[in-house]
């Protein structure tokens with residue numbers, strides 16, 4: 169038995185070509201290769217899935233039945249696995265009760281500190297929890313914000329009740345709530361609200377405590393208790409349990425409300441007793457509002473002997489946040505507002521706190537969103553995990569992370585069906601001499617661009633002061649490629665989204681946010697080729713195009729065209745299993761009897777974009793598919809659910825549908841996410857073409873390969889959070905090389921030398 173290796177034999181998951189691998193345990197193993205080469209297929213879809221599946225098998229059947237079912241990965245054997253912990257970039261979740269403090273468990277340490285040492289003590293530690301009824305602010309239930317009906321949105325005061333003064337659709341003319349007031353006899357339904365007396369307005373919105381006559385649905389006259397419209401809205405739309413309001417109705421209600429900081433706790437989320445409890449004049453809410461780096465100083469300065477050990481425990485954890493470059497965050501920051509990269513680093517911190525050993529940690533491009541300065545700190549954390557006796561598997565493109573690998577597995581040679589093989593295994597030194605795309609990219613020369621373009625004009629952002637920005641005024645040149653750089657938290661996204669895009673809303677923002685699409689969306693639907701493809705099938709077979717839609721007649725009746733069966737469980741995530749009737753193809757069997765040039769619709773949806781562009785000579789289809797070429801996504805299959813795309817892939821597929829303009833301003837947020845060094849070349853070439861076609865391209869980027877090939881650089885800093893928010897440098901890459909103040913310059917110099 170080779171218990172010192174994870175052994176994979178005959179893996180064929182996704183594009184893997186029957187590969188066998190020995191992955192050394194208790195080492196840092198980095199998986200490299202171009203996007204789509206198969207790195208995730210090995211690490212996530214084979215190793216992580218099998219490890220989770222084997223873990224589930226150890227539970228008794230009645231628990232196992234309630235766990236997410238994992239299908240056995242397509243491999244002959246996978247041996248010597250340990251429990252896998254996947255640390256990915258999936259959003260941590262939008263629950264507004266989850267903050268940096270709660271998810272890292274630092275908040276609970278502070279609660280213990282205040283319950284023991286705060287004066288006056290509010291009680292035990294739960295009395296300081298905004299997620300516990302004992303501690304939460306009664307006005308906002310611990311959310312720090314309250315939602316209130318906004319009368320300016322709710323009412324059109326120029327109109328009368330009869331001609332549409334009530335703007336909220338569920339209260340519109342003819343609805344029951346409208347009848348309540350318009351037919352109550354209390355108001356003149358033809359008088360514009362503007363002419364209502366103060367008393368009438370009060371009655372309309374808040375009146376209660378008397379009965380009014382009303383014609384019931386049965387046609388009888390009844391006497392009902394009157395309720396003002398604002399109170400009714402509060403009762404039915406705000407105070408109600410959110411789960412019982414449908415998404416559509418919530419959306420409607422959102423249009424007539426505003427969200428404000430809670431007036432009682434001023435956003436602190438806590439009740440008055442915990443807020444009154446202080447240590448050296450500060451409340452627990454004051455602690456949570458501070459940046460992590462400042463909080464470390466305050467806690468380290470406490471000299472009460474009772475407080476010191478507890479404060480020390482908090483400081484140990486806070487230091488981990490600082491070490492990983494997140495010292496600019498505050499503990500009260502909602503986890504729903506952190507970026508994917510920040511979220512991943514928060515997850516790392518949580519795991520470092522645990523004393524588990526013998527685990528397999530799996531990271532998905534942990535350097536995302538990190539300035540080169542912080543990558544060194546990330547490397548230290550990965551080494552710490554390894555030295556505790558864990559196996560650390562990392563999918564990564566960053567040369568500085570590749571450098572610390574004990575062992576590298578380079579996948580390739582290309583993407584999709586051109587990939588799926590192990591093209592190199594060994595040390596970083598040997599990889600630099602290897603004849604693979606990764607080896608070649610590591611050897612490339614790294615000169616800065618000297619023939620920069622001249623701008624055609626400028627877009628000015630004046631006096632920007634959102635978040636940490638310090639009254640920033642800066643020009644973005646047009647007609648060129650500009651990189652906005654700076655350490656994480658320095659204010660890049662804020663400057664671009666709150667400053668530039670807000671002032672110049674015509675900008676085309678291509679970000680990594682979810683594509684607001686259903687489970688049924690795929691590259692084919694997103695690029696608009698699904699309809700023409702269905703029509704071709706219909707023509708060729710002389711039947712209705714609906715047969716080729718799994719949203720319509722073609723849908724497998726057993727799964728309604730989902731391809732999977734969802735089993736809802738009372739207290740857990742639903743269980744998903746492949747539909748047996750259609751084998752996951754989503755189509756009814758009859759549909760698969762129709763063919764186009766020898767292929768069924770299911771065969772076609774399994775083609776990669778590259779293969780499909782050859783199969784469809786029709787211009788309206790082929791041309792659209794070829795746009796995926798330009799963004800390096802030809803390896804996607806037409807039918808792959810968009811929900812399986814990574815953030816970087818989502819951003820690039822969005823970009824593909826927005827190409828071929830002129831005079832536009834493109835704004836891209838870290839477009840190199842998920843890209844191999846060779847793919848970065850393709851992306852820079854695409855951005856160059858966009859600029860040459862008369863557009864302006866502005867990217868937020870850390871990737872030095874993009875920075876040194878830009879025409880203009882705007883560098884923010886000097887640090888993150890309150891230590892950032894200023895423009896440190898603007899100029900060309902050659903000028904940046906000579907700059908002595910910017911941290912980015914320092915790393916660019918190291919890179920080109």
Ligand code: ADP
Pocket residue numbers: 182183201202203204205206207208209210579583584585803804805808812
């Ligand atoms: P990498 O991690 O190197 O970018 P992946 O392992 O994600 O590459 O992808 C390898 C190939 O497998 C690609 O052609 C990709 O489109 C395909 N693939 C990945 N995930 C899925 C999936 N869930 N369903 C179908 N094909 C997939």
Ligand code: ADP
Pocket residue numbers: 496497498505635636654655656657658659660661662663888889890
């Ligand atoms: P960068 O893009 O350079 O990483 P950001 O613009 O995201 O920096 O952040 C700048 C500062 O603004 C940081 O201190 C960050 O914590 C803060 N910040 C960013 N987004 C939010 C938000 N949604 N709520 C509160 N603070 C935020």
Ligand code: ZN
Pocket residue numbers: 305306307308309310311312313430431432433434435436437438
């Ligand atoms: Zn409150």
Ligand code: ZN
Pocket residue numbers: 724725726727728729730731732747748749750751752753754755
């Ligand atoms: Zn089915």
